[in-house]
Amino acid sequence: MNLYIAEKPSLGRAIADALPKPHKKQQGYIEVGNGDIVTWCIGHILEQVEPDAYDPKYKKWQLDHLPIIPEQWQLKPKYKTKGQLAVIRTLVKKATRLIHAGDPDREGQLLIDEVIDYLKVSAAKKKSAQRLLVSDLNVSAVQRSLKQLKSNQAFIPLSISALARSRADWLYGINLTRAYTLQGAKVGYQGVLSVGRVQTPILGLVVARDLEIENFVAKPFYQVSADIVTPNNETFTALWQPSEACQPYMDEEGRVLLQSLAENVIKRVTDQPAHVVETKNEEKKQQPPLPFNLSTLQIEAAKQFSMNAKLVLDVCQALYEKHKLITYPRSDCRYLPNDQHQQAQGIINHIASSNSPLAEGASNANAQLKSFAWNDKKITAHHAIIPTEKSAKNITLNSFESNVYQLISRQYLAQFYPVYRYSHRKISLKIAGGLFNASANVPIQIGWKCLYKKSTNAAAEDSKQQHLPDVKQGETLHCLKGNLLEKLTQCPAAFTDATLLAAMTGINRFVTDKVLKAVLKDTDGLGTEATRAGIIDLLFKRCYLQRQGKKIHATDVGKGLINALPEQCTKPDMTAQWEASLNAIGEQATSYQQFMTPLNETLIQLIASASSQLPTSLQGVKSTQKPAYKKRWKAKKKSS
Secondary structure, X not given: XXXXXXXXXXXXXXXXXXXXXXXXXXXXXXXXXXXXXXXXXXXXXXXXXXXXXXXXXXXXXXXXXXXXXXXXXXXXXXXXXHHXXXXXXXXXXXXXXEEEEOOOOHHHHHHHHHHHHHOOOOHHHHHHOEEOOOOOOOHHHHHHHHOOOEEHHHHHHHHHHHHHHHHHHHHHHHHHHHHHHHXXXXXXXXXXXXXXXXXXXXXXXXXXXXXXXXXXXOOEEEEEEEEEEOOOOOEEEEEEEOOHHHHHHEOOOOOEOXXXXXXXXXXXXXXXXXXXXXXXXXXXXXXXXXXXXXXXXXXXXXXXHOOOHHHHHHHHHHHHHHOOOEOOOOXXXXXXXXXXXXXXXXXXXXXXXXOOOOHHHHHOOOOOOOOOOEOHHHOOOXXXXXXXXXXXXXXXXXXXXXHHHHHHHHHHHHHHOOOEEEEEEEEEEEXXXXXXXXXXXEEEEOHHHXXXXXXXHHHHHXXXXXXXXXXXXXXXXXXXXXXXXXXXXXXXXXXXXXXXXXXXXXXXXHOOOHHHHHHOOOOOOOOOOOOHHXXXXXXXXXXXXXXXXXXXXXXXXXXHHHHHOOHHHHOHHHHHXXXXXXXXXXXXXXXXXXXXXXXXXXXXXXXXXXXXXXXXXXXXXXXXXXXXXXXXXXXXXXXX
16 A cells, blocks of 8 residues: 655645545545555644753753753654644554655655654665655646656655754754843843844844944935037937046945046046947847746735735745645745646636736747746756646635736746847947946847836836937047036845845845855855745744834844844854755755754854853843743743
8 A cells, every 4th residue: 555645634635636536535544546545744743852851951941051962863743733643653554655745845855754754664665665746736737746756765865954954943042042041131131032043143134234224324426427429419428437546536336435536527528529439239138037936926025015925925825725726835946847848838828718917918928938947957856836727717816815826927927928139239438538338228029028017117218218329439429518416325225025035045145254155156045935934924923023114123122132142143154054054965965964063063152152241232121022922931930
């Protein structure tokens, strides 16, 4: 008997629907027509034990107990799902072959693997276990996946990566939270000071941005434009490009800060010949944007509909599990496997026949086109989020579901439109020894941008740019006059849901260590697709962050905590390096031990730092934790 172990009941039911009938629904499993059985976990049904399970003395919070580093890690069944674990235990014993059907990501891989390990499955049965990767819950898609089973052994590195992440989070969170809570109490702060491997650097980004805004002083800077006329009386405007000689009077962004320097340039160039030193006229093209992964979808939904990350994830889960209109949503991939292109016409037809605003766009899509999105080499356990081969015509969606589904559908349809093509023209001039440039873009083919109102507007803006005349290198034009453009430096923008998510997914922009910055990829981030929304939500629940309209700011408690911690805990450098290492474990480029050993050593140093000084930045700061949180804190104080 084959036993399919799904991550959750909805996936289990979808798998059973694709297997032979008749079905017998039992308590916690479904028996299908050929004698195979489908069962499921209910998310994580195992969890890390509390520190006092390793030693009863850890029930009392004391600095001299830290760091707590288990020699032999232990898991325990979650109380609410003990019954389902018992069902799986019985079925595993009867099964001749196991089929791992966790979600197609790092966490999904670990979730089932740890159950198999916990139930002490024999080595032979483990070795023969297969992996079922389901990213679309519709019957036809699940049937295709059932024909493509792989050896579960090939996914063990992914599981080890998730295990290392889980243990790193436990070690970091348990030890530093206890250390700073105990130290905080000594300066009068009455609350739990939660410190996390990922959440704290994210809070640090917000605190640092708030400080930049608080200390910002606007400074004037100056540009010079030149009004140019050709012998045929055609006019255009060129912008001065300061030379190296001007650098002493410029800031790090290359802006001229000395008004008299700009005014001198104006005097020199007014009523002077302008010599054409270079002309360029290039036809350029822009490929359609890749389909969404979860983070890029959350960012776009935040920009367009002011939806926070947690709401977008919840909506995606409903579209995936309840309505079966999209593929697996917790994906970190933006590419599609080549064999998926066969389903394109069917998906396009469903969108075209719906009442969607995209119906006309779908009717004009060309399913024969194949964008750069189709690339087998970019696919790991899952692919980009796209619509499924199911029509939304007779499905009632709420406004959030409809908006997110439209975003996903539009991004998919864009793959079946021509590229956006435009002409880029540039003229470089020498006027009184100074370099001036003029450029303009002229649309040639709108292509995929017709699906995007904002992008189409951008194309329209291109057409509104100044017209550049047809001039040749060596030709002499005339500068009528120079113009002073006085501007002010702009205050850094407060984080929003969109920009905070973007910071988490492209963390290398915020890393200060130059060596580490060079190692990190543009896509290296803090947290995973599945955890980022929860981390941001947790920072609000713990009253470290607050909203002011769309803007996100740190609270006094959040600022106090960040100012109390060592810099390496508050900046993303260390955690970004760890995240890169976790990805490397999944790719078999490094080992579990190579990751955990230095982590333990760092932990010892951090606890020593916490013990050596009091968090005076929290002195006088009142705890804003919710009553339930305070209740737990009082219980811990009482036990200690």
